[in-house]
Amino acid sequence: xxxxxxxxYDVVIxxxxxxxLAAALGARKSGAGDILIIDREVEAGGILNxxxxxxxxxxxxxxxxxxPEYAERFIQNIRSDNVDLLTDSYVIDISPALQLEIISxxxxxxxxQAKAVVLAMGCRERTRGAIRTPGFRPAGVMTAGLAxxxxxxxxxxxxxxxxxxxxxxxxxxxxxxxVLEGCDVVGVYELSPYSSGLTRNVVQCLDxxxxxxxxxxxxxxxxxxxxxxxxxxxxxxxxxxxxxGQSWDVDCDxxxxxxxxxxxxxxxxxxxxxxxxATGGPxxxxxxxxxxxGVFACGNVLHVHDIVDFVSEESLRAGQFAAELAIGMRRxxxxxxxxxxxxxxxxxPHSLSPDRxxxxxxxxxxxxxxxxxxxxxxxxxxxxxxxxxxxxxxTLAPEVLDxxxxxxxxxxVRPQEVAE
Amino acid sequence: xxxxxxxxxxxxxxxxxxxxSRYNLQLALLEKEVEVGFGTSKxxxxxxxxxxxxxxxxxxxxxxxxGNQMWxxxxxxxxxxxxxxxxxLIAQQPEDLQFLDDLKKQGESxxxxxxEIWEPKRLQKEEPNLSHKILRALHAPTAAVxxxxxxxxxxxxxxxxxxxxxxxxxxxxxxxxNKDGFSIRTPQQNFQSRIILNVAGVFADQVAAMVNAxxxxxxxxxxxxxxxxxxxQGIVTHLIFPTPSAxxxxxxxxxxxxxxxxxxxxxxxxxxxxxxxxxxAGASKIFASVRKYCPAISERxxxxxxxxxxxxxxxxDFIIEASSVSGFYNIAGIQSPGLTAxxxxxxxxxxxxxxxxxxxxxxSIWRADIDGPPRFxxxxxxxxxxxxxxxxxxxxxxxxxxxxxxxxxxxxxxxxARTLDGVKFRVRAGMGxxxxxxxxxxxxxxxxxxxxxxxxxxxxxxxxxEVCIPRHDxxxxxxxx
Numbered sequence: 001x002x003x004x005x006x007x008x009y010d011v012v013i014x015x016x017x018x019x020x021l022a023a024a025l026g027a028r029k030s031g032a033g034d035i036l037i038i039d040r041e042v043e044a045g046g047i048l049n050x051x052x053x054x055x056x057x058x059x060x061x062x063x064x065x066x067x068p069e070y071a072e073r074f075i076q077n078i079r080s081d082n083v084d085l086l087t088d089s090y091v092i093d094i095s096p097a098l099q100l101e102i103i104s105x106x107x108x109x110x111x112x113q114a115k116a117v118v119l120a121m122g123c124r125e126r127t128r129g130a131i132r133t134p135g136f137r138p139a140g141v142m143t144a145g146l147a148x149x150x151x152x153x154x155x156x157x158x159x160x161x162x163x164x165x166x167x168x169x170x171x172x173x174x175x176x177x178x179v180l181e182g183c184d185v186v187g188v189y190e191l192s193p194y195s196s197g198l199t200r201n202v203v204q205c206l207d208x209x210x211x212x213x214x215x216x217x218x219x220x221x222x223x224x225x226x227x228x229x230x231x232x233x234x235x236x237x238x239x240x241x242x243x244x245g246q247s248w249d250v251d252c253d254x255x256x257x258x259x260x261x262x263x264x265x266x267x268x269x270x271x272x273x274x275x276x277x278a279t280g281g282p283x284x285x286x287x288x289x290x291x292x293x294g295v296f297a298c299g300n301v302l303h304v305h306d307i308v309d310f311v312s313e314e315s316l317r318a319g320q321f322a323a324e325l326a327i328g329m330r331r332x333x334x335x336x337x338x339x340x341x342x343x344x345x346x347x348x349p350h351s352l353s354p355d356r357x358x359x360x361x362x363x364x365x366x367x368x369x370x371x372x373x374x375x376x377x378x379x380x381x382x383x384x385x386x387x388x389x390x391x392x393x394x395t396l397a398p399e400v401l402d403x404x405x406x407x408x409x410x411x412x413v414r415p416q417e418v419a420e
Numbered sequence: 421x422x423x424x425x426x427x428x429x430x431x432x433x434x435x436x437x438x439x440x441s442r443y444n445l446q447l448a449l450l451e452k453e454v455e456v457g458f459g460t461s462k463x464x465x466x467x468x469x470x471x472x473x474x475x476x477x478x479x480x481x482x483x484x485x486x487g488n489q490m491w492x493x494x495x496x497x498x499x500x501x502x503x504x505x506x507x508x509l510i511a512q513q514p515e516d517l518q519f520l521d522d523l524k525k526q527g528e529s530x531x532x533x534x535x536e537i538w539e540p541k542r543l544q545k546e547e548p549n550l551s552h553k554i555l556r557a558l559h560a561p562t563a564a565v566x567x568x569x570x571x572x573x574x575x576x577x578x579x580x581x582x583x584x585x586x587x588x589x590x591x592x593x594x595x596x597x598n599k600d601g602f603s604i605r606t607p608q609q610n611f612q613s614r615i616i617l618n619v620a621g622v623f624a625d626q627v628a629a630m631v632n633a634x635x636x637x638x639x640x641x642x643x644x645x646x647x648x649x650x651x652x653q654g655i656v657t658h659l660i661f662p663t664p665s666a667x668x669x670x671x672x673x674x675x676x677x678x679x680x681x682x683x684x685x686x687x688x689x690x691x692x693x694x695x696x697x698x699x700x701a702g703a704s705k706i707f708a709s710v711r712k713y714c715p716a717i718s719e720r721x722x723x724x725x726x727x728x729x730x731x732x733x734x735x736x737d738f739i740i741e742a743s744s745v746s747g748f749y750n751i752a753g754i755q756s757p758g759l760t761a762x763x764x765x766x767x768x769x770x771x772x773x774x775x776x777x778x779x780x781x782x783x784s785i786w787r788a789d790i791d792g793p794p795r796f797x798x799x800x801x802x803x804x805x806x807x808x809x810x811x812x813x814x815x816x817x818x819x820x821x822x823x824x825x826x827x828x829x830x831x832x833x834x835x836x837a838r839t840l841d842g843v844k845f846r847v848r849a850g851m852g853x854x855x856x857x858x859x860x861x862x863x864x865x866x867x868x869x870x871x872x873x874x875x876x877x878x879x880x881x882x883x884x885x886e887v888c889i890p891r892h893d894x895x896x897x898x899x900x901x
Contacts, residue, residue, distance in 0.1 A: 142857075
């Protein structure tokens with residue numbers, strides 16, 4: 001079949017999830033001409049399509065939506081904004097000159113040229129192999145996201161008695177979902193001494209349904225040749241080593257894993273982008289441009305977010321910046337380097353410009369009560385509580401940034417007493 | 421009435437089936453698992469040994485070098501994953517150096533070609549990521565890596581193409597000797613055969629005991645393996661062997677056919693013949709060991725791990741013989757280098773049957789090769805374009821991590837895949853870094869549509885390993901919901 005696609009696009013966006021959709025709208029807003037979104041699935045919307053619970057959009061739309069509703073708002077705008085959407089298609093290669101090679105379920109093998117590319121491939125879930133859980137390899141061990149897809153999109157249940165390893169948000173959401181489907185959820189086991197999911201999810205998905213959350217505990221052995229039959233759970237010490245002497249067994253037929261998310265950066269690595277080991281995503285400038293000129297990144301491929309509203313905000317900006325580059329506008333040159341300091345796990349972007357207001361997203365390494373966050377010597381903000389699960393969003397005004405011109409800026413989070 | 425029934429569809433059973441299919445015989449292979457190769461053959465290191473390891477005078481030695489030379493021809497016909505990487509056996513201690521020299525002599529005495537001692541300079545040039553503390557290495561260019569499950573699928577497909585009947589999910593429950601040979605009872609049906617070849621791997625002594633032909637014992641010895649992320653691909657290009665200890669060949673670094681690095685195996689005697697479990701101890705042992713000669717390898721790169729069981733006979737050698745029961749043959753205790761030896765064992769057993777009076781009359785038409793599965797990920801851009809034009813299913817990528825297309829999944833099912841693992845081990849869908857997180861439901865859909873079975877009957881690897889259950893299946897009409 002002949003492809004209705006153009007040969008050259010101003011902005012090509014890889015990924016049609018929340019990040020890619022918002023990037024397209026941003027690109028349109030900033031005046032890009034031809035815009036194309038490429039997505040692997042048969043429908044755009046990404047993981048939102050399987051997130052049928054509500055709680056999306058509270059920041060961005062100031063109302064509570066389900067995942068598919070949230071996605072649909074963007075998809076409608078994409079349609080009215082005349083953005084080309086190529087689904088069931090897979091970008092296999094991007095050249096440094098921004099030529100894309102695509103395998104399409106609709107049009108076969110395609111090549112096209114972009115003036116700017118936005119990477120919005122999202123992330124994948126960590127698997128059992130990543131944590132080397134000992135035991136057998138039966139059916140019934142799967143990531144929480146796969147279980148979510150089975151239940152919400154295929155009308156199937158992963159099992160009857162469910163245990164969940166890891167307290168990531170998808171695991172917490174699935175704990176509640178499976179209780180509502182009539183399953184027994186026997187417990188959630190978290191290696192850390194604190195939950196890795198949002199507090200609101202711990203409350204609404206576990207506490208409200210009397211599902212026990214076992215902190216500092218892990219699965220030490222998976223029993224069952226064909227299908228999961230039993231788990232051995234062990235408490236872990238401060239070095240996270242399981243204490244098998246104090247282990248106990250739990251009967252169940254399913255083990256869901258919610259043990260973290262990994263940005264899907266296979267294309268980025270092929271492009272040899274400079275990566276940030278702390279986020280697992282590319283290093284980006286204040287305009288969310290990677291180390292390869294013309295290639296931008298946003299959403300979970302850049303760093304794993306916990307709420308989609310921030311993904312949309314960030315991606316809208318990435319799309320705007322990509323469009324500005326594509327239509328030949330001058331881009332600000334960054335002259336402030338940003339570094340993670342005390343108790344900071346990661347921060348994005350990696351450099352700043354005083355040209356406009358800057359948004360910084362960051363995460364702490366460890367939970368901290370009554371702390372103070374400082375950026376250089378001219379910005380500080382007090383927090384009652386910071387936890388790794390909740391991303392912090394900071395805006396810096398150009399007036400503040402002017403003072404930092406040429407600096408190496410460090411972000412620190414310290415207890416308030418010490419910071420005085 | 422069959423002439424020969426092979427019990428066990430591991431690599432040796434499959435090689436036997438193909439070898440015997442050259443002749444006018446009624447042949448069947450009975451496999452207890454849902455597909456061939458799903459036991460020890462699927463869960464090993466995937467190595468074709470160079471030929472010099474086994475000490476002379478053993479059956480292992482007899483078939484190791486012979487088998488090595490046969491795989492090169494088999495791959496042309498059967499198109500499984502195979503690459504001659506060569507092997508480096510490294511000396512880390514001064515006392516290891518003598519072993520290298522001895523092994524070189526042993527290999528040369530058996531006719532193994534190309535053996536060469538490499539000094540550190542050569543070693544560092546060829547394998548810059550190995551520890552610079554390694555004193556010397558023995559290079560054996562004849563060693564290869566193989567996808568053993570693909571070899572099983574290829575062998576059995578060729579055998580079936582030439583008339584062998586395959587019965588999977590068909591465990592042998594009992595065997596009775598009668599005047600025409602043997603009556604074999606299975607849950608599916610009863611079989612009559614003049615000759616039985618017992619190739620039942622870790623269960624071979626139990627099968628032999630059914631006719632009191634068990635003059636040996638098999639004890640399972642477990643090996644754990646850890647597969648690493650593609651990021652580490654190319655960190656070594658040869659198979660890396662440490663100098664072995666008294667009990668084990670040690671932990672190897674294996675550059676697998678498809679690229680990812682695998683490290684393993686452990687060697688632990690276990691009691692349970694189905695103990696495929698991995699352990700904390702196994703992981704720490706493997707990574708502690710490997711770090712010594714390749715410091716860049718870290719357990720953090722693991723994407724999956726598995727364990728397999730070697731069938732170790734109490735004779736500590738292969739057992740390949742006519743048993744005390746006429747017509748019942750034991751091919752047992754085929755542990756390392758069993759995979760290497762398999763094709764040589766198959767021809768040897770065939771000649772043994774001929775010598776014992778079985779009429780082997782070559783078929784007028786015997787096809788040696790199979791079409792072989794398509795491999796989109798290995799095609800050039802031009803080949804991909806052509807493939808998609810011919811069949812649009814090549815344009816639909818199902819497994820994003822390993823670039824596997826719908827066309828390949830359909831091919832796998834057409835050629836016998838019935839389970840998620842069956843698809844995975846034929847075409848690699850689900851074998852990559854996301855471990856099926858994204859593609860599982862899509863493959864389930866394709867299996868369900870192609871086989872005409874509901875999604876709830878799709879299994880990981882046979883009955884009992886169903887992947888999901890129907891919604892509300894526990895609510896009956898009488899519940900008044």
